[in-house]
Amino acid sequence: xxxxxxxxxxxxxxxxxxxxxxxxxxxxxxxxxxxxxxxxxxxxxxxxxxxxxxxxxxxxxxxxxxxxxxxxxxxxxxxxxxxxxxxxxxxxxxxxxxxxxxxxxxxxxxxxxxxxxxxxxxxxxxxxxxxxxxxxxxxxxxxxxxxxxxxxxxxxxxxxxxxxxxxxxxxxxxxxxxxxxxxxxxxxxxxxxxxxxxxxxxxxxxxxxxxxxxxxxxxxxxxxxxxxxxxxxxxxxxxxxxxxxxxxxxxxxxxxxxxxxxxxxxxxxxxxxxxxxxxxxxxxxxxxxxxxxxxxxxxxxxxxxxxxxxxxxxxxxxxxxxxxxxxxxxxxxxxxxxxxxxxxxxxxxxxxxxxxxxxxxxxxxxxxxxxxxxxxxxxxxxxxxxxxxxxxxxxxxxxxxxxxxxxx
Numbered sequence: 001x002x003x004x005x006x007x008x009x010x011x012x013x014x015x016x017x018x019x020x021x022x023x024x025x026x027x028x029x030x031x032x033x034x035x036x037x038x039x040x041x042x043x044x045x046x047x048x049x050x051x052x053x054x055x056x057x058x059x060x061x062x063x064x065x066x067x068x069x070x071x072x073x074x075x076x077x078x079x080x081x082x083x084x085x086x087x088x089x090x091x092x093x094x095x096x097x098x099x100x101x102x103x104x105x106x107x108x109x110x111x112x113x114x115x116x117x118x119x120x121x122x123x124x125x126x127x128x129x130x131x132x133x134x135x136x137x138x139x140x141x142x143x144x145x146x147x148x149x150x151x152x153x154x155x156x157x158x159x160x161x162x163x164x165x166x167x168x169x170x171x172x173x174x175x176x177x178x179x180x181x182x183x184x185x186x187x188x189x190x191x192x193x194x195x196x197x198x199x200x201x202x203x204x205x206x207x208x209x210x211x212x213x214x215x216x217x218x219x220x221x222x223x224x225x226x227x228x229x230x231x232x233x234x235x236x237x238x239x240x241x242x243x244x245x246x247x248x249x250x251x252x253x254x255x256x257x258x259x260x261x262x263x264x265x266x267x268x269x270x271x272x273x274x275x276x277x278x279x280x281x282x283x284x285x286x287x288x289x290x291x292x293x294x295x296x297x298x299x300x301x302x303x304x305x306x307x308x309x310x311x312x313x314x315x316x317x318x319x320x321x322x323x324x325x326x327x328x329x330x331x332x333x334x335x336x337x338x339x340x341x342x343x344x345x346x347x348x349x350x351x352x353x354x355x356x357x358x359x360x361x362x363x364x365x366x367x368x369x370x371x372x373x374x375x376x377x378x379x380x381x382x383x384x385x386x387x388x389x390x391x392x393x394x395x396x397x398x399x400x401x402x403x404x405x406x407x408x
Contacts, residue, residue: 065389151180
């Protein structure tokens with residue numbers, strides 16, 4: 001594995017650069033030998049190792065003009081694989097366009113204290129569910145309170161479990177409309193500067209989570225080791241919790257940009273990998289800093305963030321819930337707020353200026369080739385040698401599965 005800090009000519013089909021898949025293939029066996037992994041982690045590691053290799057099959061692409069040949073292998077499509085999430089991210093965004101209201105949106109982050117992380121790690125699925133429940137109830141209870149808003153907002157939440165150093169840090173990002181549907185069927189706008197006082201949100205969030213967690217422990221749904229019980233109770237009853245609030249988004253375009261960056265993000269992207277060899281992996285963190293660990297430790301940190309099977313990391317509440325979507329509430333509100341077809345087209349135009357990589361195509365792409373063109377501007381079926389021909393897909397013979405690209 002070699003580092004490639006600068007991307008070469010975009011016309012090239014491939015270049016040498018460290019990837020999560022390459023690290024998994026080189027050091028996955030050492031990780032399995034050094035520590036115990038659960039079956040979900042083993043499945044993810046296996047998919048990372050096989051992604052875009054001959055093990056998953058593929059096609060042989062041949063230029064119809066110059067005869068250039070290249071094998072292309074199938075993706076693993078695992079939701080924890082950084083290579084496979086960009087296309088699904090774009091398709092998800094296209095499906096969500098009709099649920100975005102033409103109003104400002106707030107960005108909130110609900111985080112659990114560090115003392116609770118061992119309990120979360122041991123009871124992942126139930127604790128993640130409690131985190132979603134407490135955060136969503138906090139927003140909906142405050143929103144429906146006449147002293148704060150007196151309406152039901154649109155809420156989308158995304159679970160993240162990592163820091164930039166890939167340490168375990170469970171928290172949910174929430175995108176909340178600056179207003180909601182009142183009991184009289186009319187739109188009620190919130191304050192422009194903030195949604196709710198952060199201290200009020202933090203106190204209510206802690207109380208709701210504490211009540212739900214203690215009930216789950218009593219019913220045997222959550223197990224707490226004796227060594228962690230004291231720290232857990234201190235976090236629940238004494239520690240001050242924090243809810244982070246960002247400035248509101250300006251409108252639908254900014255919401256799209258945010259959702260595109262956060263919904264299908266995994267612990268680390270290939271673009272953050274700076275260097276990788278047999279002894280170390282270096283990846284970017286934030287503010288120009290980097291982190292260097294052994295390859296086995298890198299993979300171990302990455303697998304800390306494997307979610308339980310079929311667990312929904314993106315959830316919708318309030319006006320974004322399935323009930324309101326099926327009832328057409330969003331469509332009615334868009335008309336009430338001036339969200340006509342013309343305003344929707346203006347939002348699309350604004351989106352192109354904010355997130356051009358996520359909005360180069362208006363229609364939902366029908367194939368991975370169209371998705372890659374929309375996301376990167378790269379036509380993957382254009383011949384990299386003659387620049388004129390088109391690559392045609394042919395069956396990939398097993399004996400050629402290890403063949404390398406014909407040199408140009």
